Amino acid sequence: MKTFSIGGVHPDDKKISAGSRIEVLPIPKTVYISMAQHLGGPAKAVVAPGDKVKTGQVIGEPTGFISAYVHSSVTGTVKSVGLRKDLAGIPVVHVEIETGPDEWADGIDTSDTLVTDIPQDRQFIIDRIKNNGVVGLGGATFPTHVKLCPPPDKKAECLILNGAECEPYLTSDYRIMLEKTSQIVVGAALMKKVLGVQRAVIGIEENKPEAISAMSAAVADLQKKSPDYSGIEVMTLKKKYPQGGEKQLIDAVMRRQVKSMGLPIDVGAVVQNVATSLAVYDAVQKNMPLISNTLTVTGDCLPADRQKNYLFRIGFPLSYIAEYNGGVPEGAVKIVSGGPMMGKAVSNFDAATLKGSSSILYLTAEQTERKPESNCIRCGKCAEACPMGLEPFLLNKLARNGMTEELEDNAVQDCIECGCCLYSCPANIPLLDVIRIAKGEVIRAIRARTAPKK
Amino acid sequence: MDRILVSPSPHIHARTSTSALMRDVVIALLPSVIVSILYYGWSAMVLLAASVVSCIVVEYLITRFMYKAPSTVGDWSSSVTGVLLFLNLPPSCPWWVAVIGAVFAIGVVKMTFGGLGQNLFNPAIAARVFLLVSFPTFMTNWAAPKGFIGGVDAVSGATPLGIVKEGLAQGMTLPEIYAQHDFSYLQTLFINIGGSAGEISAIAILAGFIYLLARKVIRPYITLSILATVFVFSGIFWIVNPDQYTDPLFNLLTGGVLLGAVFMATDYVTSPMSDKGGVIFGVGIGLLTILIRYFGSYPEGMSFAILIMNSVVPLINKFCKQKKYGR
Amino acid sequence: MTTTIIWTIAIITLLGVVLAVVLYLVAEKFKVEEDPRIDEVEKVMPGANCGGCGFAGCRAFAQSCVEAMNLDNNFCPVGGNETMKKVAAVLGLEVKEKAPMVAVVRCNGTCSNRPRTNDYGGYSSCKVKSALYSGDTGCFYGCLGCGDCVAACQFGALSMDPETGLPVVDEEKCTACGACVKACPKRIIELRNKGPKNRRVFVSCVNMEKGAAARKACKAACIGCGKCEKACPFGAVKVEHNVAYIDFEKCRLCRKCVVECPTGAIHDVNFPAPAVKPAPKPAAPASAAASAAKPVAQPAAPAAPEVKVSAAEAGKKVEPEKKSEE
Known part of the structure; x- marks a missing residue:
């Protein structure tokens, strides 16, 4: 069984909500659609208060090369376009829409029929992906059409679909792998076509045997139908965090390592999440814009019957979903959007869901409160855990003393912020908190130094 | 839920803690402690109490009144030092020697550098060497006090290594020395009277080692590389001249090699961070131990070897880094 | 015996001479010419x-x-x-005199003014906190309260007031080096003219939200109403992005803006008495608390009209200065 070669930790996987089928959330009275749903330049709102919008209609246009379209997820009237706080309390432009009965924009296929024929026109696929606002749903929300069009001097060799879902608690990817199995495989074939690669690997962690067998069956089934599906395989990966990290997955699947400050394409890899693959399927085969995604509501303090996987549309307030689910459970002190290792803590629960929202995770004080920091005992557990082979204890010291050059020599810029160091530190030193800031500063310094040469 | 808690990721923690790790080390030391108390009786108990209590008290006083900070006694590290110090003392040693050792271990070796995690040398080992130099009579008096079992009453004597060293100095060959003092490996493995309190039973030490490995407190590289080096290096000498140089098994089982390799050299603070560094560190300790035993004037060399290698740990850490991803 | 001593002395002397020569040569070779x-x-x-x-x-x-x-x-x-x-x-050069400066904290989001909405559980650093979220209150622009500025100050001029949760500048110790200005991720701290007799008027808020939102987040926020701008006879106050700013080069310390401000966001410091609307009444001593806090400024007090301000409030306002005079 394959896995990445350096470091890693084994947190309890706690997939409590794994057995819950995806339920469709009803549409609230008002939705707030953020214009910054992706990495890169925020979209520019192209609607004004009073405008009537249909479901799937473009309401935000990309600004710049790395940006994406934003579509209305509901039918209704635009009430306002203005600043609203996101989940971190930071003001971002949102379009507020008062909702009415669903009326889909033209050209969208809302039927359930599986379309398995792969369009042969590469540009057609890319345009569909771009126009339907597909972004990476694995966490970084990088615009997918940009990632699928590598610069001409770089050649993709392998498409890796990330179905590892190595974060504890999260089950949304698992559920779509069970319920939208064939669609994901078709999405993979579409991306394979765009990239012109022969091989596509769907990596799934060993703790999801049902997903592995379902995906394998779907692949075998589709391969019988069309040669477009050849070269797609399902690979079982060891359960180890951060298996789903882009660089770790490439190491596990291809036994290649991306150079420092490099991109996966440098070693011929393109990594996409399984949820992105589903979005690609919808965008290309159904002309359906990315306006919905699956989200897990979970946590140890949440009663068993309320552990859910929901299909939400973008713009639903998190608090609305929580209310629908029965409210914030007793004992929860922290709400995380995303997994417990890399997710973002929510400070504003009224914030709207985004394309990349994957969970509402409730954590108790006992689980999440940090213990007071004590002296480093040089046990080396952080270095042992670091999947990038860094020395967090050293980086922490250098960062606290502002030693930028030494930080760069010790590769702080390679940190992937997976949190393994802080997770395993017996002295409760806030290693990642400190290193993250230092990494930002060093990367800025490197960019400033290399930019004029270009 | 009035105010939502916000903090940077990760939001969960393995919930390991310094105190839990240190407590595990104390538990791992228990077999050795119990065996030595059973065989050395009340005087061992007094020595243990003196050593542990004074380590804790000294740490408490220094953190409270010199650092003016909350006491760090709760992290169990001073208790570990106390127990280790006891295991490094001859069982017949007076209790006040242990107190002086504790003051030196905690007050000088550990706290002057800034407390836990900051010290360069292993406090217990440094204290043992300090006592050895300051009170050579007490520290080389291996008379065994009366124990609760075993009935050995004041067996005089030297440690096996001491006997060998003396015999060799008198111009005897090893077989002659062994013939004079009946000596058995089996005895060393289970109960060996003569030597420091902690050297009493190799089995007890190994039990602690297995516990530490099972609890993932330590990794085996340092210990194994020390033992392997001692075995191989002394083996070479022994093959060349079995009359002059003691055999590898003898070297492994005597003079605190096991105690040092399992509990002292693996101390987090004073050993290298990486596994590669740990192997270099272990090989260095093994080589130095044998060199001191064969060519130095002290019969056992473990303490000095560990101290010397402690001093090069920063250098090892600097040059032995694990492989980084993509570099 | 004697020979041993002689030999030792000879060898050591020789060694000393040789090393001295080596040292000299090395020093010569690597000598750096400097003005x-x-x-x-x-x-x-x-x-x-x-x-x-x-x-x-x-x-x-x-x-x-x-x-x-x-x-x-x-x-x-x-x-x-x-x-x-x-x-x-x-x-042998000429130098232009510069007016002395002092660091000024432009946030009045005390614990009582800004209701807390969140708790922070990470590493106590404003940098870390600001990279993560908007802060523990509804105000995105205000002080985060982790004291990066205090840590950055080499002169011990900054301290966190546990009561207000805001940093306090000790103007005696502040050298206006600007380290705190750089350290503050929210850019709250500004270097301003120290002013005559250390008297200054400044807007103690940088919130750029619209009035209602700003007010909701913090009772003492600048709501950008523009009253101060109109009140200023010298054109020193400008309201931009919903927040007022007083140009200290133009400000003549008349304090008309202080009186006008509906939220109390404009602060005047080191004045002997709180500012009020000009009244016909002649000068009277300032409130007890204020005079106790400012023994130095008291004799020089200009004609200041009496005010109906509670002693506690007056005392609170001058608190930062009290510290500096101790």
Whole structure:
């Protein structure tokens, strides 16, 4: 069984909500659609208060090369376009829409029929992906059409679909792998076509045997139908965090390592999440814009019957979903959007869901409160855990003393912020908190130094 | 839920803690402690109490009144030092020697550098060497006090290594020395009277080692590389001249090699961070131990070897880094 | 015995001579030619190496002064005009006097003014906190309260007030080096003219949200109403992005804006009595609390009309200054 070669930790996987089928959330009275749903330049709102919008209609246009379209997820009237706080309390432009009965924009296929024929026109696929606002749903929300069009001097060799879902608690990817199995495989074939690669690997962690067998069956089934599906395989990966990290997955699947400050394409890899693959399927085969995604509501303090996987549309307030689910459970002190290792803590629960929202995770004080920091005992557990082979204890010291050059020599810029160091530190030193800031500063310094040469 | 808690990721923690790790080390030391108390009786108990209590008290006083900070006694590290110090003392040693050792271990070796995690040398080992130099009579008096079992009453004597060293100095060959003092490996493995309190039973030490490995407190590289080096290096000498140089098994089982390799050299603070560094560190300790035993004037060399290698740990850490991803 | 001693002495002497020669040769080979005036200038510098001048340290500053032979662009904020005069004397140059500056905290989001909505559980650093989220209150612009500025200050001039949760500047110790300005991720701290008798008027808020939202987040926020702008006879106040800013070069300390401000976001410090609308009544002593807090300023108190301000409130306002005078 394959896995990445350096470091890693084994947190309890706690997939409590794994057995819950995806339920469709009803549409609230008002939705707030953020214009910054992706990495890169925020979209520019192209609607004004009073405008009537249909479901799937473009309401935000990309600004710049790395940006994406934003579509209305509901039918209704635009009430306002203005600043609203996101989940971190930071003001971002949102379009507020008062909702009415669903009326889909033209050209969208809302039927359930599986379309398995792969369009042969590469540009057609890319345009569909771009126009339907597909972004990476694995966490970084990088615009997918940009990632699928590598610069001409770089050649993709392998498409890796990330179905590892190595974060504890999260089950949304698992559920779509069970319920939208064939669609994901078709999405993979579409991306394979765009990239012109022969091989596509769907990596799934060993703790999801049902997903592995379902995906394998779907692949075998589709391969019988069309040669477009050849070269797609399902690979079982060891359960180890951060298996789903882009660089770790490439190491596990291809036994290649991306150079420092490099991109996966440098070693011929393109990594996409399984949820992105589903979005690609919808965008290309159904002309359906990315306006919905699956989200897990979970946590140890949440009663068993309320552990859910929901299909939400973008713009639903998190608090609305929580209310629908029965409210914030007793004992929860922290709400995380995303997994417990890399997710973002929510400070504003009224914030709207985004394309990349994957969970509402409730954590108790006992689980999440940090213990007071004590002296480093040089046990080396952080270095042992670091999947990038860094020395967090050293980086922490250098960062606290502002030693930028030494930080760069010790590769702080390679940190992937997976949190393994802080997770395993017996002295409760806030290693990642400190290193993250230092990494930002060093990367800025490197960019400033290399930019004029270009 | 009035105010939502916000903090940077990760939001969960393995919930390991310094105190839990240190407590595990104390538990791992228990077999050795119990065996030595059973065989050395009340005087061992007094020595243990003196050593542990004074380590804790000294740490408490220094953190409270010199650092003016909350006491760090709760992290169990001073208790570990106390127990280790006891295991490094001859069982017949007076209790006040242990107190002086504790003051030196905690007050000088550990706290002057800034407390836990900051010290360069292993406090217990440094204290043992300090006592050895300051009170050579007490520290080389291996008379065994009366124990609760075993009935050995004041067996005089030297440690096996001491006997060998003396015999060799008198111009005897090893077989002659062994013939004079009946000596058995089996005895060393289970109960060996003569030597420091902690050297009493190799089995007890190994039990602690297995516990530490099972609890993932330590990794085996340092210990194994020390033992392997001692075995191989002394083996070479022994093959060349079995009359002059003691055999590898003898070297492994005597003079605190096991105690040092399992509990002292693996101390987090004073050993290298990486596994590669740990192997270099272990090989260095093994080589130095044998060199001191064969060519130095002290019969056992473990303490000095560990101290010397402690001093090069920063250098090892600097040059032995694990492989980084993509570099 | 004697020979041993003689030999020892001889060998050691020889060794000493040889090493001395080696040392001399090495020193000659690696000698760095430097303008001796750099040393002289460095001697008159404060030697704090704080970097407030924009150079890596006092020596780098001295080097730059000597190389440029012109002090127009170089100023040591710590040593101030005194030091610059000395530097000018060493180099035989002219120097323009600069008005002394002081760091000013432009946030009045005390615990009572800004209701908390969140708790923070990570590493206590404003940098970390600001990279993560908006802060523990509804105000995105205000002080985060982790004290990065306090840590950055080399002169011990900053401290966190546990009562308000805001940093307090000790103006006696503040050298206006600007380290806190750089350390604050929210850019709340500004260097402003110290002002005559240390009297200053400034807007203690940087919230750029619209009035209602700003007010909701913080009782003492600047709501950008523009009353101050209209009240100012000298055109020193400008409201931009929903927040007022007082240009300290133009401000004449009349305090008309202070009176007008509906939220109390404009602060006046070191004035002997709180500002009020001009009234016909003649001067009267300031409230007890204010006078106790400002013994120095008291004799120089200009005609200040009596005010109906509770003693507690007056005391609170001058609290930062009280510390500095102790």
